[in-house]
Amino acid sequence: MSKPLNGKTALVTGGSRGIGRAIAERLASDGATVALTYNASKGGADEAVATIKAAGGTAFALQADLADASSIPALFDRLDRELIERNGNAALDIMINNAGNSGWGGLGDATPEAWDAMIAVHARAPFFMAQSALRRLRNPGRIINISSALATRPQPMVPIYSMAKAAINTLSHALAMELGPRGITVNVVAPGWTRTDMNASVRENADIVKAIEGDTALGRFGETSDIASVVAFLASDEGRWVTGQVVEASGGYRL
Numbered sequence: 001m002s003k004p005l006n007g008k009t010a011l012v013t014g015g016s017r018g019i020g021r022a023i024a025e026r027l028a029s030d031g032a033t034v035a036l037t038y039n040a041s042k043g044g045a046d047e048a049v050a051t052i053k054a055a056g057g058t059a060f061a062l063q064a065d066l067a068d069a070s071s072i073p074a075l076f077d078r079l080d081r082e083l084i085e086r087n088g089n090a091a092l093d094i095m096i097n098n099a100g101n102s103g104w105g106g107l108g109d110a111t112p113e114a115w116d117a118m119i120a121v122h123a124r125a126p127f128f129m130a131q132s133a134l135r136r137l138r139n140p141g142r143i144i145n146i147s148s149a150l151a152t153r154p155q156p157m158v159p160i161y162s163m164a165k166a167a168i169n170t171l172s173h174a175l176a177m178e179l180g181p182r183g184i185t186v187n188v189v190a191p192g193w194t195r196t197d198m199n200a201s202v203r204e205n206a207d208i209v210k211a212i213e214g215d216t217a218l219g220r221f222g223e224t225s226d227i228a229s230v231v232a233f234l235a236s237d238e239g240r241w242v243t244g245q246v247v248e249a250s251g252g253y254r255l
C-alpha cells in the first residue's frame, strides 16, 4: 500500500519518550525509515523501535547527548553508516529537532551552568544539527523544529527555556530562506501543554491543570499524537508550500 512517506528517511531527536516518540512512530507508520535518538533512555528508545517494527515499520536508535556539541558530527557519522547499510546511500529527507529537557526555574534561581545547559540542547543543538544535515538532505527535504508556545508568549517561571525556543523560531526563519532554493522547507511546530514527562509534576496539581484547561480553547491538555499529526503534515508532500512558519499546536492556548 502506498504511504505518504514511502522511500523517505527521517531523523527524530529525542525519540525515546514523549512527543519525539509519537513523531517517530507516526513518521514510520507513514512509511519513512526512522532513526530516532535518545540520551539516557535506552529502554524507551528500544521500546519505540520495537513498537515501530511490530507495526511493520523500519526504525533504529542512536545515542547522543545533544548538550555536547561534539556529539553531533559523531551522530551523523553513525547515521550515515546505518542508512548506507539499509539503503545503499546516506540521503536524509526529514530532520526533526525535538530533543529537550524541561526548564523550570525563574530569574532568581538561575545559574550560568543551567543557562548553558538549556541553551545548548534547545538552541545550539538544532543549529549544528542543521549544519551537519545540509549535505545529507535530499531535495526537496524537510526540517521541522519543535519549539513551544512559550517562544512567543514567554512566562516568568521559564525565562531561559522561553529564550531558547524563541531562538529556534528565528533560526527556522533564517534557514527557510537559505534552503528554499533547494526546495527544502523549514518550519516550527510549537506545542502548548502536552501530556508528557516534562510536565508530569505540573499535572499533579489539580488547580493548575484546571487553570491550564480553562486557558485552552479546546479545553484539555494536548496528547503527543496531536503534535505528531501536525509534524506528519509538514513532513509530507501535502506541506510542500509551507515554509518559514511557526505552527502553534496548543488547542488554542491563551487565545
Ligand code: NAP
Pocket (backbone or CB within 6 Å): 013, 014, 015, 016, 017, 018, 019, 020, 037, 038, 039, 040, 041, 042, 044, 064, 065, 066, 067, 098, 099, 100, 101, 102, 121, 146, 147, 148, 149, 190, 191, 192, 193, 194, 195, 196, 197, 198, 199
Ligand atoms: P520528554 O517527554 O521529557 O522527552 C524529552 C526527550 O528529549 C527524550 O527523548 C530525551 O531523551 C530527549 N533529551 C533530553 N535531553 C537531551 C539531551 N541532552 N540530549 C539528547 N536528547 C535529550 O519531553 P517532551 O515533552 O516530549 O518534549 C519534546 C519537545 O517538545 C521539547 O523540545 C520540548 O521543549 C517541546 N515542548 C513540550 C511541551 C510539553 O508540554 N510537553 C510543550 C511545548 C514544547 P532521554 O530520555 O533518552 O534522555
